[in-house]
Amino acid sequence: MFTISILSRLLTIPYVLAKLTVEYFSIGTVFTNFQTNRSIRRIWTAGIMQHMIKVLTVPFIRDHASYTVSSLLDKLLSTVNGDGGLPRYGEFYTKRKCFLNSIDAADWGENPHSVDSLWLAHGGPSRSKNDPILIYIHGGCFAMQLQRNAVEVLANVYRVLSRDSHPNLSVLIVDYSLTTTGSKYPQQVNECGQIYDQLVREGNTNIAVMGDSAGGNLSLALLYYLQRVHPKGTVWPSAVVPISAWLDITAAQYSGSFRKNEALDVFSYRAVEYFGEAYVGTESDLDRPDLNISSLSSSYDWSKLPPVAKGNVLVVFGEHEVLRDENFRWCTNAGITKNHPENVIIEPLGYHISFFVSEGVAFGDLESWKEQSLTKQILSFLSKKL
Ligand SMILES: *[C@@H]1O[C@H](CO)[C@@H](O)[C@H](O)[C@H]1NC(C)=O
Ligand SMILES: *[C@@H]1O[C@H](CO)[C@@H](O)[C@H](O)[C@H]1NC(C)=O
Ligand SMILES: *[C@@H]1O[C@H](CO)[C@@H](O)[C@H](O)[C@H]1NC(C)=O
Numbered sequence: 001m002f003t004i005s006i007l008s009r010l011l012t013i014p015y016v017l018a019k020l021t022v023e024y025f026s027i028g029t030v031f032t033n034f035q036t037n038r039s040i041r042r043i044w045t046a047g048i049m050q051h052m053i054k055v056l057t058v059p060f061i062r063d064h065a066s067y068t069v070s071s072l073l074d075k076l077l078s079t080v081n082g083d084g085g086l087p088r089y090g091e092f093y094t095k096r097k098c099f100l101n102s103i104d105a106a107d108w109g110e111n112p113h114s115v116d117s118l119w120l121a122h123g124g125p126s127r128s129k130n131d132p133i134l135i136y137i138h139g140g141c142f143a144m145q146l147q148r149n150a151v152e153v154l155a156n157v158y159r160v161l162s163r164d165s166h167p168n169l170s171v172l173i174v175d176y177s178l179t180t181t182g183s184k185y186p187q188q189v190n191e192c193g194q195i196y197d198q199l200v201r202e203g204n205t206n207i208a209v210m211g212d213s214a215g216g217n218l219s220l221a222l223l224y225y226l227q228r229v230h231p232k233g234t235v236w237p238s239a240v241v242p243i244s245a246w247l248d249i250t251a252a253q254y255s256g257s258f259r260k261n262e263a264l265d266v267f268s269y270r271a272v273e274y275f276g277e278a279y280v281g282t283e284s285d286l287d288r289p290d291l292n293i294s295s296l297s298s299s300y301d302w303s304k305l306p307p308v309a310k311g312n313v314l315v316v317f318g319e320h321e322v323l324r325d326e327n328f329r330w331c332t333n334a335g336i337t338k339n340h341p342e343n344v345i346i347e348p349l350g351y352h353i354s355f356f357v358s359e360g361v362a363f364g365d366l367e368s369w370k371e372q373s374l375t376k377q378i379l380s381f382l383s384k385k386l
């Protein structure tokens with residue numbers, strides 16, 4: 001479904017690219033971050049994202065960009081796993097169940113959905129239950145599917161960690177439900193929780209969670225889920241890495257960093273408002289315990305959750321992000337700023353998910369990739385905590 005505004009944005013992309021190119025070679029562009037400014041291709045990528053995010057709609061994404069994680073991994077097989085270095089690439093771990101009638105669904109209690117999840121790489125038949133599993137929860141405003149750049153970056157995370165420190169690492173990607181199929185909060189949280197619980201039931205003790213943007217919200221919402229569903233305790237994640245997490249989904253105000261960084265970021269207040277409404281609606285049902293984190297994420301006390309208290313949460317965001325203030329507020333409220341200041345990484349002049357956009361692997365080989373600023377810090381945290 002093409003709207004007039006989407007069409008006019010698409011038609012003006014050449015103009016945006018031309019403008020950025022002229023600026024790049026003269027006065028400089030709005031993307032002043034060192035890693036981005038290293039090449040004009042990075043600037044173009046950011047420019048297109050910034051241009052399009054303001055007009056994208058759920059129906060447009062549904063009609064023109066609907067696919068599954070499985071089909072994307074199939075498509076990328078030869079580019080990402082051409083050398084066969086990712087064992088069991090693209091194999092299913094869990095599969096979505098189709099219910100023939102609502103009675104079957106009712107048996108699932110409050111979690112009537114099961115969900116697909118797939119290995120990007122698996123630690124092998126002789127891996128032990130203590131060998132690490134990294135769960136990745138992708139971003140995309142709860143509407144867009146997993147993107148190619150995330151697959152490439154994760155494949156490299158696997159390559160470096162499995163070579164240098166964790167030979168039996170596994171990486172699992174969750175194909176959680178999207179708003180393009182009408183799925184809403186908290187279904188996505190429950191789906192991630194189900195996969196986590198299943199790994200724990202099978203005896204795994206070393207599970208890390210990484211997510212960006214909407215997936216950053218889900219990574220942290222998963223902690224709330226674990227606390228609520230397992231009040232007597234569970235295996236907590238050994239590392240949690242929310243990157244550019246979108247935290248205050250319904251309670252955002254157009255002020256502070258939302259206003260200040262509007263022109264500098266590739267994400268925008270309009271997207272937060274529009275896609276947030278599609279995901280949560282008004283979030284008025286707060287009497288339900290599963291929805292009780294509240295629309296303002298920092299009003300819940302996260303500080304006592306074991307991964308937070310033990311310094312196993314690494315929060316990554318950029319100085320030039322519209323989400324900067326809410327990330328900083330969350331870190332402060334959760335006590336991370338005070339108790340584990342080394343676990344708050346604010347990328348100088350950085351914008352939304354630049355770990356994937358401007359530090360993407362399309363821009364170099366494995367060795368130069370891993371030396372980039374955010375990448376280096378995230379790898380070092382994971383290799384320490386796993
Ligand atoms: C960005 O790159 C341009 C062109 O290479 C250069 O003139 C400028 O000094 C750079 N700016 C920053 C902040 O690095
Ligand atoms: C990885 O698995 C192998 C078996 O394939 C095992 O011998 C080895 O101890 C494991 N490595 C680590 C670091 O756990
Ligand atoms: C919601 O959370 C608050 C504390 O954060 C608690 O006092 C209250 O009982 C919870 N409500 C429900 C319905 O779980």
Ligand SMILES: *[C@@H]1O[C@H](CO)[C@@H](O)[C@H](O)[C@H]1NC(C)=O
Pocket residue numbers: 185217218220221246247248249250280283291293294295296297298
């Ligand atoms: C994630 O989004 C939900 C739904 O809007 C919200 O209630 C929650 O506070 C957010 N989670 C975090 C960790 O901020």
